[in-house]
Amino acid sequence: MLNEERMVQVAEQVVTQVLALKPGETVCLLRDTEEDSRPFAEILSAAAWRVGAEPVSLIIVPRTVGGQKLPEPVAGAFLHSSAVINIAKWPIVHSRAVSAALGAGARTCNLRGFNDGMLESPGVTTDYEAVRRNALAVDSLLEKTREIRFTTADGCDLTMQLCGRKGKAQTGFADEPGRFSGLPDGESTVAPLEGTTQGCIVNPYIIDKIGRADEPFRMEIKDGWIVNVEGGKQARELLELFEKTDPNARRFASQFALGMNPDCRIIPDTREVSKRLGTLHVALGDNISLGGAIQCGLHIDIVILNPTVWLDGKIVLENGKLFI
Numbered sequence: 001m002l003n004e005e006r007m008v009q010v011a012e013q014v015v016t017q018v019l020a021l022k023p024g025e026t027v028c029l030l031r032d033t034e035e036d037s038r039p040f041a042e043i044l045s046a047a048a049w050r051v052g053a054e055p056v057s058l059i060i061v062p063r064t065v066g067g068q069k070l071p072e073p074v075a076g077a078f079l080h081s082s083a084v085i086n087i088a089k090w091p092i093v094h095s096r097a098v099s100a101a102l103g104a105g106a107r108t109c110n111l112r113g114f115n116d117g118m119l120e121s122p123g124v125t126t127d128y129e130a131v132r133r134n135a136l137a138v139d140s141l142l143e144k145t146r147e148i149r150f151t152t153a154d155g156c157d158l159t160m161q162l163c164g165r166k167g168k169a170q171t172g173f174a175d176e177p178g179r180f181s182g183l184p185d186g187e188s189t190v191a192p193l194e195g196t197t198q199g200c201i202v203n204p205y206i207i208d209k210i211g212r213a214d215e216p217f218r219m220e221i222k223d224g225w226i227v228n229v230e231g232g233k234q235a236r237e238l239l240e241l242f243e244k245t246d247p248n249a250r251r252f253a254s255q256f257a258l259g260m261n262p263d264c265r266i267i268p269d270t271r272e273v274s275k276r277l278g279t280l281h282v283a284l285g286d287n288i289s290l291g292g293a294i295q296c297g298l299h300i301d302i303v304i305l306n307p308t309v310w311l312d313g314k315i316v317l318e319n320g321k322l323f324i
Contacts, residue, residue, distance in 0.1 A: 007040050010111075010119050010183065011047040014085065017128070018109045018183065020175035023052025025082035030074065032062040032088040040087055040114060056081070060088065065209050067094035067286045067299035075100065083174075084108040091271075093180050094286045094299035102289060107174040110182030113271065121272055123184030123264035128172030131186040135260045137324045138188035138316070139167030145311040148192065148256055150280060152307050154203040158221065158282070160253055161196035168290050170275075171260075180289070186261030186275045191292030195224035197253045201282070201302060205266075205273065208301040210237045212268040219252075226250040226284065241300075248285065248296035255283035255290055255301070258309065258317060270301045278320030280304050 015021050027048050031037040045055035058074055068090070075097035078084050084106055086092050091112050098108055111119070118124075142148075143166050149159045167190045174181035201219040206212050215232025226242075229235045242249055257280060264276040274281040281303045286296040309317040316323050 004039070004043070006119065007043045008047075010124065011040070011043045013125070014044065014109055014111070014183070015047040015051055015053075018172065018174055018181050019083045019085075019107050020173075021048055021051050021053040021083060024054075026054045026056060026080070027083040027085060028077050028081045029055055029057045030060065030084065030086050030088055030092065031057070032060050034062045034089060037087050037114070044085060044087070053082070062088065063090045063092075065298045065300070066091040068297055070095050070097040078106060079104055081106055085111060087111045087114055089113055091299075094289050096288075098180070099289045102178045102180060105177035107177065108180040109174055110180070112182075118269065118271060119183060121184050121263075121265060123186070123261045123272060123275060126172075126184070126186070126261055126263040128185070131260050132169075132171035132173060134322065134324065135169035135171045135186060135188045138258060138260070138322075139169045139190075141311055141316065141324065142167040142188065142190045147312055148309070150304070150307045150309045152202070152304060155218075156200065156202050156204075156304060156307065158197065158199035158201065158253070160192035160198075160256060162190060163193050165190050165193060166291060182271075184261055184264050184272055184275055186264070186277070187257045187259055189255060189257035189290060191287040191290040192253050192256055194251065194293055197221050197224045201304075205279075205303045205305045206268050206270055207234055207238065208270045209241070209298075210234050210300075221252050224251060224253075226252050245298055246285075246296045248294055249298055249300075250284065251294045251296065252284045253282040254285055254287035254292055254294050254299070255281070257281050258322075266305070270303055274301055274303050277322065278306070278317070280307050280309060280317070
């Protein structure tokens with residue numbers, strides 16, 4: 001559990017920098033029953049109150065994976081809020097409730113799983129102005145890109161088409177209507193054109209919900225669908241997840257993102273390592289909040305270390321170095 005001094009520091013950062021709450025705005029604080037989140041929720045509420053905003057706390061039964069449906073009263077509260085802060089266990093940005101709230105102009109900040117030491121990361125207090133500059137620069141490149149390709153020494157080789165899809169940079173700031181962010185943060189992200197991804201993912205670093213990929217793993221993709229998964233324990237668990245969920249969970253890639261935060265650690269937690277400068281992550285499942293067209297009951301990130309990335313044949317990332 002975070003100490004009180006750190007919780008106060010992060011709460012002030014969320015209220016004044018990330019969301020830039022203003023007098024008269026309403027902010028929903030979402031937590032769940034499994035998290036020891038009451039102290040942090042109270043500190044966040046107090047920070048919001050000090051700037052003249054109106055905090056409202058909501059408590060839900062824990063979800064089991066990111067993107068799952070939220071209760072209708074929660075969705076309604078989000079729609080009537082200026083901002084949303086999530087301190088529950090799983091991310092909510094890919095849920096229908098948050099997509100609708102973002103569309104209505106709300107801002108969101110994701111602090112899920114805060115109490116396991118994540119907010120102690122140096123990535124939380126990095127130079128977010130520099131992160132924003134780089135993330136927006138890459139977003140500009142993505143908007144002009146038709147084809148993305150990336151490879152790794154382990155055998156990953158994936159291509160996907162964009163054809164005008166706009167980036168959705170996560171910069172550490174959600175101070176404008178419809179923006180979402182979190183801590184630690186920093187990525188340039190886009191929803192590839194559905195049905196265009198081709199290739200394979202081999203031995204990624206970590207798969208959200210499943211964990212560190214420490215056994216052989218190979219996933220083959222054809223025309224935007226996962227057609228084969230083979231390997232060890234993580235491959236079997238992913239296949240089991242497919243059997244239990246929406247068929248659209250096999251849609252891939254629903255997201256492509258480059259990490260932009262140089263101070264995030266390479267640790268087996270997608271919340272942080274996916275934001276690390278020099279990594280990328282791709283996702284399966286829902287991408288409505290990213291401007292895509294895939295609706296699904298889950299969204300799962302797959303993080304790749306040390307990729308080489310080309311945008312329309314030009315290298316933009318190699319050996320952890322960004323070329324922009």
